[in-house]
Amino acid sequence: MIEVLYGAGPEKISGMSTEELRSTFLIEKIFPDDAVRLVYTHVDRMILGGCRPVKKSVEFGEGAAIGTPYLLSYREMGIANLGGPGRVDVDGQSFELNNRDVLYVGRSAQKLKLSSRDPENPARFYMNSVPSQVDYPHRLITRAESKLLELGAEKNSNKRTLRMYIHPEVAPSALLLMGITDLAQGSAWNTMPPHLHERRMEAYVYFDLSPEDRVIHLMGRPDETRHLIVADGDAVLSPAWSIHMGAGTGPYAFVWGMTGENQEYTDVDPVPVRTLR
Template sequence: MDIRYATNPEDARGYDTEELRRRYLLDAVFVPGEIRLTYSHQDRVVLGGAMPLGAELTLDPDDALRTDHFCERRELAVFCVGGRGTVRVDGAVYELDRADLLYVGRGSRDVAFGSADPAAPARLYLFSTPAHQSHPTTVVREGDVAPVELGTPDGANVRTLRRYVDGTLVRSCQLMMGYTTLAPGSVWNTMPAHTHVRRTECYLYFDLPPEARVIHLMGELDRTRHLVMRNEQAVISPSWSVHSGAGTADYSFVWAMAGENYDFTDMDHVAMDELR
């Protein structure tokens, strides 16, 4: 498990491109036949990917957690980015199609991932947070989620947002997750930008053509920085950082949050003339 320590905005002002990428970018989320995880001290989230081939991949505990099993004191969300996958939780098997999600409650002991077709392996995005109580393991299908239409063609930000884990369809301790899809011809996400100092937010960009890129904005609102990101890469946004981006083509992204406040609408909006 890769370890990323928390950073403060004053330090980040001096980071060059390589240092920004080393601290905030997850370069290879999906590796065939592996589970790749990163532990961030930003709200102690764990994020990464599983790409099972012929054999199941077992989610084992790591010394960074110092627990007997991964979900002993954690909750977990599994989002199927592509392919068809299975998640086995304490003997029960859950099948996930593309854009389905499984919430795994705290206290679940045995978690493993598989692919319905090893020739077209599932790509399962994992996001986990500490949890102080247990909630039921629950499947959410894409069709279960009411879409919210946002943006305008003039703003090049027409997009559809779906909230999977936010206390409505699925109750969790602090984990929130959903995904957003941009319409053809739209490129901007989350602009005007916002921060929420009570939560860390992470993005996984996907559905990008191989040659396309997203210019992801982060940093303090008056000292923004950027990362150039390709398909199926993830980024950690500290609570003090804006998080927004524009692509060279339309795309989708999974957003996931953790922190003190469980209110989805708790955001500090940033006026356009405040951005620098």
Template sequence: MKIETRQAIDPRHAKTFDTAALRAEFLMEGLFKPGEVSLVYSHYDRLIVGGAVPSKGTLELSAAKETGTPGFLDRREAVLVNIGEAGTVTTGSGTYDLGHRDMLYVGMGDGPLGFSGGHARFYILSAPAHRKLETRLVTIDAAKRVDLGAAETSNDRSIFQFVHPDVMESCQLVVGMTTLHGGSVWNTMPAHVHDRRSEAYLYIGLPEDARVFHMMGEPGETRHLVVRNEEGILSPPWSIHCGAGTASYTFIWAMAGDNVDYKDVDMVGMEDLK
């Protein structure tokens, strides 16, 4: 298992970054390596983001010194998303079969975690928790679907809410998935910020030669990152987060912070973007 630590970056500091520095601090590459568990420990709300690709045999996630606890989930909750073919996750309380794009919420203390499935690819999200909640599998068919946007504005999309107050209870993780329909490329525009929560993005479903231009930064000081398939973004509370792709795509969004109110955002007017 490999863990990389990312420090929190002040927006005044971020203004001085060139492209290489922005990518080093906010872009997450190489999360899905065959036969490995790869994690990024972020000082934004202590989010842990990563991937597990069992490919051959079983991979285990039982402990990480960065959490300061004997077990990885002793003081944490987690959400595991299968972005590959069918796979299996074992927890302290049971075994769960995940199909493509299903999500498993794992409550505090329900470790260790085991990952198996020769063609499964597991996206890992974790945040500190304050109490134990029941581990629960939410399939994509059981997620709450919200359709937004229009083809005329290139943002016709479906939002699937998995770990969300309208579907189930969590301590602080809120996780879902947004799929852009054919011909649409924009997500989350007009933009917003939520100063009370950090967010992580994972872009999936992109052709090999396609890219997403992920927009970030303060509303009056925007930047962009060029992102490939299965690469992630750490989005600070002070930053907008939206993007446009050269082809349609899906992204998994995850939030952690002061509350679980999905609609607790500060909208940014188009006239305020620079």
């Protein structure tokens, strides 16, 4: 069973209640124990998923819900491990993922199995999948193999490290981009300055928050912003027309995934903070 979100245009959100905004753009608690949760969004047809295998391995891959023989018959997928050591089996081929490793799964994969090495420290698998018409081989990208960018400044409370995993400069894909951003100690703001990328949508999942902390995620048009209060393990959809930035009440990190017309990471339209409303 795959949940479906249809999204909304910028003209709709001015009249949305808090609950309407959350049900349209926020996916709460995406990491169920011993099960896979998949959410299909009509925002560029990305599928977001999560799984925390604790007591058993979890298998998935059937595609009837999207009208194909298998989930990845015509799709590619990135799987990030945000928890303890785990393993992903793809059609019998095994990949060991440590914390902050990412597995690229190419088109035509049929059966996937997720498991944890230690039930006391379970893996936490987060997935992004987008349509693909190109065959690339499965590939494990470790944290050490990712491309590191140092961004922001301590004086602006937005110092952070961004690691590219599924990206033309690291591991090729058809349309999927995926990476992980960590905030430096004492910094709160991510994605500063805010920007738009009309040719790509983006999805975030926030993690490594304490139970009492939250991220205030800003979205909407630059001249009419809205916000979402986001907890650990919650995912946010960011359509191409929306800004995306946020600040946390405590330490946090997030996985970003993108798809759209191109894979040019710098193809963005910056929005000066002073112009936000």
